[in-house]
Amino acid sequence: MIKHSRQRECIKKFLANRYDHPTAETVYLNVRKEFPNISLGTVYRNLSLLTKLGEIRKLSTGMGPDRFDGNISPHYHILCTKCGNVMDLEIENIDHINTLANSGFDGEIEGHVTYFFGKCRDCLEK
Amino acid sequence: MIKHSRQRECIKKFLANRYDHPTAETVYLNVRKEFPNISLGTVYRNLSLLTKLGEIRKLSTGMGPDRFDGNISPHYHILCTKCGNVMDLEIENIDHINTLANSGFDGEIEGHVTYFFGKCRDCLEK
DNA sequence: TTCATAAACAATAATGATTACTATTATTTT
DNA sequence: AAAATAATAGTAATCATTATTGTTTATGAA
Numbered sequence: 001m002i003k004h005s006r007q008r009e010c011i012k013k014f015l016a017n018r019y020d021h022p023t024a025e026t027v028y029l030n031v032r033k034e035f036p037n038i039s040l041g042t043v044y045r046n047l048s049l050l051t052k053l054g055e056i057r058k059l060s061t062g063m064g065p066d067r068f069d070g071n072i073s074p075h076y077h078i079l080c081t082k083c084g085n086v087m088d089l090e091i092e093n094i095d096h097i098n099t100l101a102n103s104g105f106d107g108e109i110e111g112h113v114t115y116f117f118g119k120c121r122d123c124l125e126k
Numbered sequence: 127m128i129k130h131s132r133q134r135e136c137i138k139k140f141l142a143n144r145y146d147h148p149t150a151e152t153v154y155l156n157v158r159k160e161f162p163n164i165s166l167g168t169v170y171r172n173l174s175l176l177t178k179l180g181e182i183r184k185l186s187t188g189m190g191p192d193r194f195d196g197n198i199s200p201h202y203h204i205l206c207t208k209c210g211n212v213m214d215l216e217i218e219n220i221d222h223i224n225t226l227a228n229s230g231f232d233g234e235i236e237g238h239v240t241y242f243f244g245k246c247r248d249c250l251e252k
Numbered sequence: 253t254t255c256a257t258a259a260a261c262a263a264t265a266a267t268g269a270t271t272a273c274t275a276t277t278a279t280t281t282t
Numbered sequence: 283a284a285a286a287t288a289a290t291a292g293t294a295a296t297c298a299t300t301a302t303t304g305t306t307t308a309t310g311a312a
Contacts, residue, residue: 003279003288024269039291044270046289060188062239065269078231090230094223101242104216105204109244113188116227118235129259129308150298165262170299172260191298 008046010034015056015070021077021086023065061086061115078116082123089116134172136160141182141196147203147212149191187212187241204242208249215242 010031015022022030028043047068050056059067061079067086069077076089094114102109136157141148148156154169173194176182185193187205193212195203202215220240228235 001280001288005278005289007290037291039293041271041292042290048271058188060186062186062188062192066188076227078227078233078235080233081236087231089227091223091226094220094226097217097220097223097240098242100217100220101202101204101215102244105213105242105244107204107206107244107246108250109204109242110207111244112240112242114223114238114240116224116231116235116238118228118231118233118237120233124233127259127309131260131308133261163262165264167263167300168261174300 002049005046007031007035007038007042008050011043011046012050012055012070015068018070019088021059021067021069023067025065027068059086059115060113076114076116078118078120080120080123081117082119085120087120128175131172133157133161133164133168134176137169137172138176138181138196141194144196145214147185147193147195149193151191153194185212185241186239202240202242204244204246206246206249207243208245211246213246 011027014027014030024040024043024047027047028038028040031038031043047056047058051058051068054072057069057072059069059077061067061077063079063084071088074093076091078087078089079085080087098109098112101112137153140153140156150166150170150173153173154164154166157164157169173182173184177184177194180198183195183198185195185203187193187203189205189210197214200219202217204213204215205211206213224235224238227238
């Protein structure tokens with residue numbers, strides 16, 4: 001049974017207003033403005049819980065620590081290999097790759113995670 | 127300038143004969159049969175070097191520690207969400223998704239990493 | 253073949269990210 | 283309002299990985 005908590009509410013609200021996919025550390029530093037005594041463990045626990053509930057998304061990009069996204073609508077991400085920023089990517093549905101994968105696999109494909117990488121506009125111009 | 131090392135050779139040879147994408151720890155435990163005094167740091171250093179040289183591939187799946195693949199030919203991977211195994215996936219080229227991504231991004235897409243997830247045959251039957 | 257140099261090593265300490273533990277506090281139920 | 287219990291803050295512990303250091307080994311020149 002899940003009880004309401006003001007800390008969790010604050011974490012969720014913070015993520016809903018950010019579009020840069022912050023890390024747990026960043027969430028912690030910001031939520032501390034409203035809850036000066038919140039502990040990093042509380043942030044991690046709630047980020048995990050919210051992820052499990054499907055209210056936020058966890059991004060494990062393989063470059064640096066995990067990041068979190070308050071936007072759970074289906075979309076993709078691009079990682080700039082120069083500045084490290086993680087940006088949203090509007091792209092048409094590519095779930096057909098699941099079907100492709102299923103035809104070459106003795107089992108059942110349920111989905112995929114894809115991260116694009118490249119250079120963002122700012123880094124290209126420098 | 128890179129010098130030959132028997133330890134690195136052994137790590138590479140071990141990976142070339144494994145198809146289950148072992149972790150650094152697993153590589154360490156096995157290479158120790160031939161080099162009882164090899165240290166885990168040496169394994170990590172050489173796995174990083176070989177990855178940088180493009181002689182092996184590192185898989186950061188987001189589930190557990192990084193894994194390594196001695197097969198550098200282009201192919202994909204599927205993670206069984208029940209048993210955790212990581213298997214190879216023969217699938218036709220899907221680099222067209224890079225083009226799709228590029229059309230929705232102000233910058234330059236260089237590539238992508240994709241991990242499929244689902245259930246393997248063994249887990250489906252249990 | 254010896255010698256100098258620098259890469260690679262083993263051993264170990266340190267770091268970064270995350271999870272676990274525990275006594276206290278907040279939320280919900282009775 | 284009291285009892286029950288989930289969530290918290292504070293902290294310790296764990297896991298994966300990287301850094302440090304003094305020694306060994308590979309390589310190329312003398």
